[in-house]
Amino acid sequence: MALSNTQRKYLRGLTHDLDPVVMVADKGLSENVRAELEQALEHHELIKVKVRADREQRKTWIAEIAAMTGAELVHQIGQVACYYRRHRKKPGIALPR
Structure with a gap:
């Protein structure tokens, strides 16, 4: 499902008040982190994820x-x-449409 610019803008506004629910750090995208991401998306729909790594690694993980x-x-x-x-x-x- 591709988001339109209007929808992205709307969702971006909703993310301002959110706190990160998942943090990806030294161990990367382990099975536990993957399960936590799935559970958070299933429960919240819109989530914030903190990715702690250098720029290239962050880009890959995201x-x-x-x-x-x-x-x-x-x-x-x-x-x-x-x-x-x-x-x-x-x-x-x-x-929004």
């Missing part, structure tokens, strides 16, 4: 998270990336 979870990268600023994945049964966030 792209890998989007690919493995099927979530859309809303935006990234420094070490924080925000992802959105619509809940299949009960969507909680109504996106």
Whole structure:
């Protein structure tokens, strides 16, 4: 599901008040981190992830998270990336068209 610019802008506004729910650090994208990402996306739909690594490694992990979870990268600023994945049964966030 590709997000339009309007939808991205709307979601970006919602992320301002969020705290990071998952942190990726030294051990990278381990099975525990992957499970936590899946659980957080399933529960919240819109999450903030803190990625602690050098710039190139961050870039790789951020792209890998989007690919493995099927979530859309809303935006990234420094070490924080925000992802959105619509809940299949009960969507909680109504996106603008």
